[in-house]
Amino acid sequence: MATLRTYILKRIFLWIPTILLLTVLTFTVAHVIPIDPAAAWAGSSSLTGAVQDELIIQRLEEKYHLNDPIPVQYWYYITALAQGDMGQSPVTGNDVSYDIKKYFPHTLELTINALILALIVGIPLGIVSAVKKDKLVDHFSRFFSLIGVSIPIFWVGLLLIMIFYVYLDVLPPTGAWTDHQPARITGMYWYDTILSRDWVGFKDVSRHILLPTVTLAYSIVAYFSRLVRSSMLEILSLEYITTARSKGLSERVVLYRHALRNSMLPLITMAGLMFGSLLGGAVLTETIFSWPGIGWYAASASLRNLDYPAIMGVTLVSGVAFSLVNLIVDIIYGIIDPRIRLG
Numbered sequence: 001m002a003t004l005r006t007y008i009l010k011r012i013f014l015w016i017p018t019i020l021l022l023t024v025l026t027f028t029v030a031h032v033i034p035i036d037p038a039a040a041w042a043g044s045s046s047l048t049g050a051v052q053d054e055l056i057i058q059r060l061e062e063k064y065h066l067n068d069p070i071p072v073q074y075w076y077y078i079t080a081l082a083q084g085d086m087g088q089s090p091v092t093g094n095d096v097s098y099d100i101k102k103y104f105p106h107t108l109e110l111t112i113n114a115l116i117l118a119l120i121v122g123i124p125l126g127i128v129s130a131v132k133k134d135k136l137v138d139h140f141s142r143f144f145s146l147i148g149v150s151i152p153i154f155w156v157g158l159l160l161i162m163i164f165y166v167y168l169d170v171l172p173p174t175g176a177w178t179d180h181q182p183a184r185i186t187g188m189y190w191y192d193t194i195l196s197r198d199w200v201g202f203k204d205v206s207r208h209i210l211l212p213t214v215t216l217a218y219s220i221v222a223y224f225s226r227l228v229r230s231s232m233l234e235i236l237s238l239e240y241i242t243t244a245r246s247k248g249l250s251e252r253v254v255l256y257r258h259a260l261r262n263s264m265l266p267l268i269t270m271a272g273l274m275f276g277s278l279l280g281g282a283v284l285t286e287t288i289f290s291w292p293g294i295g296w297y298a299a300s301a302s303l304r305n306l307d308y309p310a311i312m313g314v315t316l317v318s319g320v321a322f323s324l325v326n327l328i329v330d331i332i333y334g335i336i337d338p339r340i341r342l343g
Contacts, residue, residue, distance in 0.1 A: 007331075007334045008331055008334070011327055011330050011331060011334075012327070015323060015324075015327050018323050019319075019320060019323065022316065022319040022320065022323070023077075023078060023081065023316065024074070025319075026312050026315045026316050026319065027073075027074050027077055027312060029315070030308050030311050030312045030315070031070060031073070031308070060090060064087075064090070064308070064309075077312070081316075084097065085097070086100070086309060086312070086313040086316070087308075087309030087312075087313070088309060089307050089309050089310045090307060090309070091307045091310065092307075092310070096309045096310050096312075096313035097313070099297060099310065099313075100294060100297075100313055100314065100317055101187070102187070103292055103293055103294045103296070103297040104187075104293070104294050104317065105186060105187030105188045106176065106187070106188065106189065106291060106292050106293040106294075107278075107279060107282070107286070107293030107294050107295060108188060108279065109188035109189065109190055109191065109209070110209065110212055110213060110216060110278075110282065110285070110286070110291060110293060111216075111275060111278040111279055111282070113190070113209065113213045113217075114213050114216035114217040114220060114278065114282075115217075115220065115271065115274065115275055115278070117213060117214070117217040117221075118217040118220035118221045118224055118274075119224065119271070121217070121221045121224075121225075122220065122221040122222075122223070122224025122225045122228065123224060123225075123228055123260075123267070125141050125144070125145075125221070125224075125225040125228075126141070126224060126225040126226070126227065126228025126229040126231075126232065127228060127229075127232060127255065127260065128141065129141035129142065129225060129228075129229040130228070130229045130232035130233045130236065131232075131255065133233065138229075141225055141229070142226075142229075144222070144225070145221075145222040145223075145225050145226045146222070147222070148218050148219050148221060148222025148223075149219060149222045149223065149226075151219075153215060153216070153218075153219055153282075153284050153285060154284045154285075154288055156215050156218055156219075157211070157212070157215040157284070157285060157288040157289065158288065160211045160214060160215055161173045161211065161288070161289075164211060171207055171208075171210060171211055172207055172208050173211075173289070174289050174290035174291075175208055175289075175290055175291075176189050176205060176208050176209070176291060176292055177189060177201065177204050177205050177208060178204055178208070179200070179201070179204050180201065180204075182196065182198060182201045182205060183196045183198065189201075189205045189209070190202070190205045190206065190209055193205055209291075211289060212282075212285050212286070212288075212289040212291050215285050215288075215289070216278065216282050216285050220274050223270060223274070224267065224270065224271075227266055227267055227270055228260075228263060228267060231263035231266055231267070232255075232259055232260065232263055234263075235258075235259045235262050235263050236259055240258070241254060241258060241259060244258050265333065268329060268332060268333070269329060269333075272325050272326060272328065272329035273325075273326070273329075275325050276321060276322035276323070276324075276325035276326060277322060279318065279321040279322065279325065282295050283295035283296075283298065283299050286299075287299050287300070294314050294317065294318070297310070297314065298310070298311070298314045
């Protein structure tokens with residue numbers, strides 16, 4: 001137990017400087033864009049310096065310390081961030097932390113649903129493909145996976161909209177709800193309708209979330225099935241699997257208790273990376289379906305208006321979420337496989 005505690009503390013200790021470095025990179029990237037943000041915020045007629053109101057620009061530059069040296073600007077940024085202040089968006093007029101708290105739960109909701117769907121479909125597909133190697137079902141699985149990793153995600157989304165909205169007219173193309181906005185409990189519409197037992201709202205939100213969930217999950221299913229297949233094929237060829245079969249164990253026990261269990265480590269890694277990256281905002285999916293997550297927020301409210309505080313806020317939250325998920329994966333690794341924490 002002491003060894004596991006030491007392992008976890010070491011991982012957390014290494015995680016802290018990663019976050020500090022992330023703030024530096026986030027701040028630097030946001031400030032190397034060769035365009036005057038104050039001119040864009042003030043409503044310039046072009047992004048080359050022609051502005052409508054010089055006074056507004058001067059006030060914006062003073063408010064956001066844009067005339068100060070970069071190290072001074074970073075100092076203002078990091079000291080405010082230490083107090084939980086991500087700044088105020090000059091575009092929306094809200095605190096960036098308020099906007100992120102508003103939009104992030106919807107990204108989390110979409111990510112959880114997509115990851116669950118990908119695991120439910122991808123793991124069995126990979127197992128069947130490994131067991132039925134070089135047979136028809138294996139060829140179908142590999143073809144399905146190849147399409148999933150090859151087709152751009154925006155094309156999948158547009159294709160689903162064309163089929164289920166344009167031609168069949170059974171699912172809405174955009175938005176998160178139609179009839180009435182669900183009661184806010186967790187901020188995740190689909191789960192809030194369940195918690196509040198709003199079954200009318202549940203049906204409404206389910207119809208809206210289905211297409212973006214399937215779009216986001218499809219490529220993940222492809223990765224999961226390929227990974228499980230390759231891991232299972234490698235493990236099924238090992239001697240201890242042959243020994244288990246020679247002892248008379250059923251094929252079901254051999255597959256699920258011995259083979260699948262030992263192929264979980266790479267799957268945990270992939271699932272953690274996918275979950276962390278999706279938490280950063282599935283920009284294309286959320287934009288195509290107008291799903292109100294932080295990816296949609298970053299694309300529609302921030303990037304088009306050079307909204308530095310919002311850009312840095314979204315980037316920082318995305319990076320922290322990704323690194324935090326990887327930290328959790330490392331800890332799970334140490335719990336599952338003692339050799340990792342002993343090493």
